[in-house]
Amino acid sequence: MSAETILEVRDLRVRIASRRGLVRAVDGVSFDVPRGGALGLVGESGSGKTMTLRAILGVLPPEAQITSGEIRLDGVDLVQLRGSDVNRLRGPKMAMIFQEPMGALNPVMRVGWQIAEGPQVHLGLSRGRAAERALELMRRVGIPDPERRFRAYPHEFSGGMRQRVMIAIALSCDPEIILCDEPTTALDVTIQDQILRLLTRLCRESGVSLVFVTHDLPVVAQVCRDVAVMYGGQLVERGEVREVLLDPRHPYTLGLVRSAPDFEYVRESLVPIPGSPPSLVSPPSGCRFHPRCAFAEDDCRTSETPLRPLPGVPGGRSTACLHYERTLEAVEADRARP
Amino acid sequence: MNRDEAAGPLLSARDVAVSFPVGSRVAARIRGEEHRLRAVDGVDMEMRRGEALALVGESGSGKSTLAQALAGLQRPDRGEIRFDGRVLPASRSRADRRRIQMVFQDPYSSLNPRLTVGGMLRELLRVHHVVPANRVATFSAELLALVGLAETDLAAYPRQFSGGQRQRVAIARALALRPDVLVADEPVSALDVSVQATILNLLRNLRDDLGLTLLLISHNLAVVRHLCDRVAVMYLGRIVEVAPTEQIFSAPRHPYTRALLAAIPRMTEGAADGSVPAIAGDPPSPLRIPAGCRFRTRCPMAQPRCAAEDPALAEAPGDAGHLAACHFAFVPAVDGETGT
Amino acid sequence: MSALQVQAEAPLAAGRARGRQARRWYRQPALMAGIVILVVVVGMALAAPLLTSYNPIAQNLNASLLGPGAHHLLGTDQLGRDTFTRLLYGLRLDLRIAFIAVLFPFVLGVVLGSLAGYFGGWVDVIIMRLVDIVVAFPFYVLVIALVFVLGPGERSIYIAITAVSWVAYARIIRGEILVAKRQDYVTAARAGGLSSLRIMGRHLLPNVITQAFIYAMSDIIQDILAIVTLGYLGLGIPPPTADLGSMINDGQNFLSTHWQLTTTPGLVVVFVGLGLSLVGDGLADLLRPGQ
Numbered sequence: 001m002s003a004e005t006i007l008e009v010r011d012l013r014v015r016i017a018s019r020r021g022l023v024r025a026v027d028g029v030s031f032d033v034p035r036g037g038a039l040g041l042v043g044e045s046g047s048g049k050t051m052t053l054r055a056i057l058g059v060l061p062p063e064a065q066i067t068s069g070e071i072r073l074d075g076v077d078l079v080q081l082r083g084s085d086v087n088r089l090r091g092p093k094m095a096m097i098f099q100e101p102m103g104a105l106n107p108v109m110r111v112g113w114q115i116a117e118g119p120q121v122h123l124g125l126s127r128g129r130a131a132e133r134a135l136e137l138m139r140r141v142g143i144p145d146p147e148r149r150f151r152a153y154p155h156e157f158s159g160g161m162r163q164r165v166m167i168a169i170a171l172s173c174d175p176e177i178i179l180c181d182e183p184t185t186a187l188d189v190t191i192q193d194q195i196l197r198l199l200t201r202l203c204r205e206s207g208v209s210l211v212f213v214t215h216d217l218p219v220v221a222q223v224c225r226d227v228a229v230m231y232g233g234q235l236v237e238r239g240e241v242r243e244v245l246l247d248p249r250h251p252y253t254l255g256l257v258r259s260a261p262d263f264e265y266v267r268e269s270l271v272p273i274p275g276s277p278p279s280l281v282s283p284p285s286g287c288r289f290h291p292r293c294a295f296a297e298d299d300c301r302t303s304e305t306p307l308r309p310l311p312g313v314p315g316g317r318s319t320a321c322l323h324y325e326r327t328l329e330a331v332e333a334d335r336a337r338p
Numbered sequence: 339m340n341r342d343e344a345a346g347p348l349l350s351a352r353d354v355a356v357s358f359p360v361g362s363r364v365a366a367r368i369r370g371e372e373h374r375l376r377a378v379d380g381v382d383m384e385m386r387r388g389e390a391l392a393l394v395g396e397s398g399s400g401k402s403t404l405a406q407a408l409a410g411l412q413r414p415d416r417g418e419i420r421f422d423g424r425v426l427p428a429s430r431s432r433a434d435r436r437r438i439q440m441v442f443q444d445p446y447s448s449l450n451p452r453l454t455v456g457g458m459l460r461e462l463l464r465v466h467h468v469v470p471a472n473r474v475a476t477f478s479a480e481l482l483a484l485v486g487l488a489e490t491d492l493a494a495y496p497r498q499f500s501g502g503q504r505q506r507v508a509i510a511r512a513l514a515l516r517p518d519v520l521v522a523d524e525p526v527s528a529l530d531v532s533v534q535a536t537i538l539n540l541l542r543n544l545r546d547d548l549g550l551t552l553l554l555i556s557h558n559l560a561v562v563r564h565l566c567d568r569v570a571v572m573y574l575g576r577i578v579e580v581a582p583t584e585q586i587f588s589a590p591r592h593p594y595t596r597a598l599l600a601a602i603p604r605m606t607e608g609a610a611d612g613s614v615p616a617i618a619g620d621p622p623s624p625l626r627i628p629a630g631c632r633f634r635t636r637c638p639m640a641q642p643r644c645a646a647e648d649p650a651l652a653e654a655p656g657d658a659g660h661l662a663a664c665h666f667a668f669v670p671a672v673d674g675e676t677g678t
Numbered sequence: 679m680s681a682l683q684v685q686a687e688a689p690l691a692a693g694r695a696r697g698r699q700a701r702r703w704y705r706q707p708a709l710m711a712g713i714v715i716l717v718v719v720v721g722m723a724l725a726a727p728l729l730t731s732y733n734p735i736a737q738n739l740n741a742s743l744l745g746p747g748a749h750h751l752l753g754t755d756q757l758g759r760d761t762f763t764r765l766l767y768g769l770r771l772d773l774r775i776a777f778i779a780v781l782f783p784f785v786l787g788v789v790l791g792s793l794a795g796y797f798g799g800w801v802d803v804i805i806m807r808l809v810d811i812v813v814a815f816p817f818y819v820l821v822i823a824l825v826f827v828l829g830p831g832e833r834s835i836y837i838a839i840t841a842v843s844w845v846a847y848a849r850i851i852r853g854e855i856l857v858a859k860r861q862d863y864v865t866a867a868r869a870g871g872l873s874s875l876r877i878m879g880r881h882l883l884p885n886v887i888t889q890a891f892i893y894a895m896s897d898i899i900q901d902i903l904a905i906v907t908l909g910y911l912g913l914g915i916p917p918p919t920a921d922l923g924s925m926i927n928d929g930q931n932f933l934s935t936h937w938q939l940t941t942t943p944g945l946v947v948v949f950v951g952l953g954l955s956l957v958g959d960g961l962a963d964l965l966r967p968g969q
Binding site for chain 3: 435447508515
Binding site: 044045144158159160161188189190191192193194196197215216217218219221222242245246255256258259260261262263264269270271272273276277 | 396397500530531532533534535536538539557558559560561563564597598600601602603604605606613614615616617618619620
């Protein structure tokens with residue numbers, strides 16, 4: 001593991017036991033997060049992005065299990081650790097921000113103490129010192145009048161303020177990496193703007209790495225340097241964010257970009273992706289996307305499709321598509337149109 | 339459908355206000371808040387036949403409440419709503435209800451889980467005598483075909499459909515009564531990105547093919563840009579700007595509209611480098627609406643006049659199609675940056 | 679109509695989802711046990727004339743207080759009446775009364791609860807104040823008082839129980855409707871110009887009635903107990919009709935010598951209660967939303 005990488009995920013597989021059978025929620029996902037870097041994980045519902053995040057943090061639901069793979073955080077393989085050891089890492093090493101702050105905050109505990117709890121437990125600070133630290137964090141995340149707000153309860157805060165509280169809690173033990181699960185999806189656009197800017201500023205200032213899960217393409221473009229696109233429990237494309245989104249090399253990425261109404265490019269007609277998401281209990285053979293893909297050929301059905309680096313493209317781009325030139329042609333044709 | 343040019347708006351609202359009681363009067367007074375939540379606080383607007391108008395705003399703007407009031411599902415405290423020139427009474431007749439139909443945001447709660455699609459359509463068609471009894475089945479099948487579903491889906495229950503398909507069923511239901519106006523309240527927010535396109539395209543085609551008048555409520559300006567001719571921006575219960583879509587995006591006049599546009603994340607912009615956000619702070623509580631201009635507490639251009647006088651929605655000089663509620667909307671000297 | 683650019687989606691699994699739900703219910707052991715018990719009990723009650731040739735009220739003083747034997751499965755009571763026969767006929771009567779006695783409060787409570795929940799306002803206030811008045815009295819106090827005033831007999835039992843039990847149903851349904859009426863499909867029905875009556879009956883009730891059914895299961899038990907208690911106190915069905923409650927009362931005097939006279943009717947009541955309870959729990963699990 002290089003000194004430059006804070007998180008290494010190798011061939012992660014998560015299965016969920018359900019009535020319909022064994023759901024292969026995450027099926028062979030590998031990626032790296034550089035120290036101080038921000039990786040976006042993009043996909044729709046059922047793509048496995050949230051399960052991946054939860055697997056890294058070790059907070060999978062009881063019916064879900066990591067069946068194989070490695071998750072190396074700063075050299076330590078989290079999969080091999082027992083529950084209590086992973087617990088010690090949460091806070092000081094890694095933290096998580098959730099989508100719905102109201103659900104993630106304790107409704108009967110004062111906000112200031114919730115922020116102070118981590119430092120008390122993990123860093124061994126005294127109550128007084130922890131409270132001071134909490135106040136300082138509240139100021140850093142832009143909560144006005146922190147002395148008074150310290151004693152407030154979560155329901156007294158607005159959605160945007162609650163999200164700031166969550167960020168403060170995440171930062172409270174100086175983690176190396178913060179995992180974000182759709183943190184701004186439930187927020188108004190002006191508040192989202194504030195939170196995204198806050199997050200990027202804080203990460204830049206403190207050198208914290210980010211893994212940012214979202215379905216919103218422009219958001220991931222604003223926050224992350226790299227992006228990995230997930231479909232059906234697997235990665236289909238990875239690279240620098242603007243390159244992947246504006247110049248995709250996988251038909252699914254292309255489909256996502258073409259079907260989303262974008263504020264800047266007013267397309268004549270949005271092109272939805274035909275078909276429906278794949279069953280994760282018995283996924284399609286070969287490339288999971290092939291039943292919905294306009295460019296599919298015979299080998300798409302039969303061959304495995306891991307991520308392969310794109311030759312001749314600098315900056316570490318990779319794609320899982322066997323025939324990515326066809327996506328390239330489609331992208332160029334789109335651009336040529338007036 | 340060339341009645342677009344006919345004189346007079348199809349649907350209009352004059353000084354409509356809707357409020358909800360909140361808790362006790364005494365407690366509210368002690369806290370210095372109002373006892374009623376003014377969700378819609380005096381709105382004037384019009385829609386011409388065949389146009390697609392968007393109501394845009396963030397949470398607390400009152401856009402959903404206004405849409406419900408227009409659709410007759412919420413009783414306004416004051417004001418008048420007219421359809422085709424005629425005032426609509428607070429409690430509407432069945433015939434009036436047919437004219438304006440609604441599609442809701444949540445595909446999972448907007449269909450009765452105990453009724454099949456066919457059953458649901460049949461009930462509406464029969465109660466309103468939309469078609470003679472022997473034609474009900476065929477007409478139901480036609481409605482489903484209109485939204486891209488199969489005739490066999492008539493026998494299915496909502497739980498057998500995906501989110502996108504449910505929205506299509508909801509649209510078919512709304513169209514069953516052959517309305518003049520379709521109100522769509524965040525019709526795609528609860529759907530996956532790739533499915534949104536299907537529904538948006540569907541709405542667009544239905545507009546073109548059936549000449550429907552569409553009122554779209556959305557917080558997503560990209561969706562609005564794709565679908566609508568005119569946009570009305572709402573803030574804390576009032577309309578603060580109205581203009582044709584392209585003008586709103588290229589030359590917004592109200593500071594809130596500008597902030598809203600600036601806040602939209604862009605794919606082309608560099609990683610947000612911690613620069614100043616489009617707008618600071620939280621919106622004021624709707625129980626404590628600021629006196630004077632309600633946006634002044636967050637407005638970069640606020641002046642003493644803004645606290646004293648509440649600006650009315652006024653037309654741009656020389657451009658009756660563009661209205662804004664700001665004292666400095668059309669004054670070139672105080673203009674900050676123009677919108678994106 | 680021009681061609682619409684709509685993408686075809688995957689075909690529906692029509693009926694498959696429903697089938698899955700139906701298949702599940704016989705996998706629940708508790709529910710199945712309860713159903714078996716009820717089937718046995720109801721079957722025996724219905725088949726009473728076939729299972730025994732004795733007349734439940736015919737007295738035969740020559741054969742009084744016989745122990746269990748070949749001619750009398752459970753012996754006879756002090757008036758020579760066959761215990762087994764009286765058990766079956768008593769069960770038959772009590773089950774019938776209990777079933778009917780649950781029906782009236784169910785209907786009354788559901789109707790009033792729906793009106794209160796849907797319309798709110800003063801309708802709600804009046805109905806809920808009525809509920810408060812009834813609830814202020816303990817169940818048995820009110821039922822016994824009413825039966826006492828109305829005189830013993832089947833009719834009085836129905837009136838008394840209905841007057842007291844409707845409140846639980848009203849509260850349950852009102853609560854469910856308060857929540858359900860906020861669902862978008864109800865708003866859509868209003869937008870569609872459907873009348874309130876139709877919305878309540880066709881759209882709301884079918885979706886909320888399951889909770890009332892589940893409660894009815896435990897209510898039947900309560901009613902059986904009430905009827906048995908009334909019988910025990912001498913306020914139930916007047917003698918000589920066979921009735922589990924009065925059998926328990928009569929048999930008390932012979933507890934040390936012929937204990938089966940009192941205990942067998944008691945065991946029957948317990949058994950029926952068990953069956954109903956299992957079915958009620960099983961239904962509650964099955965009908966829980968989201969499963």
